[in-house]
Amino acid sequence: MAEVRVICAIGKHGQLGLNGRLPWEGNPAAPYKADVQRFFDLTKGHVIVAGPRTFRSFPDWARRDRVVTEIHATDSPRMVIEKYSDRVVFVGGGPLVWKAYAPFISHWDVTRLPYDGEADRYFDPIWLCAG
Numbered sequence: 001m002a003e004v005r006v007i008c009a010i011g012k013h014g015q016l017g018l019n020g021r022l023p024w025e026g027n028p029a030a031p032y033k034a035d036v037q038r039f040f041d042l043t044k045g046h047v048i049v050a051g052p053r054t055f056r057s058f059p060d061w062a063r064r065d066r067v068v069t070e071i072h073a074t075d076s077p078r079m080v081i082e083k084y085s086d087r088v089v090f091v092g093g094g095p096l097v098w099k100a101y102a103p104f105i106s107h108w109d110v111t112r113l114p115y116d117g118e119a120d121r122y123f124d125p126i127w128l129c130a131g
């Protein structure tokens, strides 16, 4: 079985996304820039599986040194993970994806950023104890 992990970033109240993007996207402050850099550093050489909106948010250059795969509700999480049995698989979100894949995740890496604004997607701590 693959090692299955998550790296995500949340705002002060669990904010994850807004209008299909990160709520703090474009904010040049150091914690936001460092978080994005850390995400790409830690996922380099590995596999990321993500829902369609999150998949589309990856720039082309990010697909050169990591495998980025789009997944759908019709895919069995177990079969998606088994496809990469000798790899580290990062489950990239969004929320419905994390909910469905939560029973397989061995490591959650959650950075809490100082963002205090609006969002339409939120982290749900219940994912941490699923399955």
Ligand SMILES: NC(=O)c1ccc[n+]([C@@H]2O[C@H](COP(=O)([O-])OP(=O)(O)OC[C@H]3O[C@@H](n4cnc5c(N)ncnc54)[C@H](OP(=O)(O)O)[C@@H]3O)[C@@H](O)[C@H]2O)c1
Residues within 6 Å of the ligand: 007, 008, 009, 010, 015, 016, 017, 018, 019, 020, 021, 022, 023, 050, 051, 052, 053, 054, 055, 057, 071, 072, 073, 074, 075, 077, 092, 093, 094, 095, 096, 097, 100, 101, 121
């Ligand atoms: N802060 C962070 O760290 C972080 C990380 C990732 C994403 N985000 C944010 O989250 C938002 C995107 O998430 P989103 O939920 O809107 O869209 P999404 O990434 O497209 O994820 C949800 C979609 O994934 C598909 N899916 C794949 N496997 C599934 C499964 N087993 N069960 C249910 N659905 C499954 C479904 O689409 P189908 O119906 O087509 O199958 C579902 O509608 C953006 O705002 C993005 O910036 C934030």
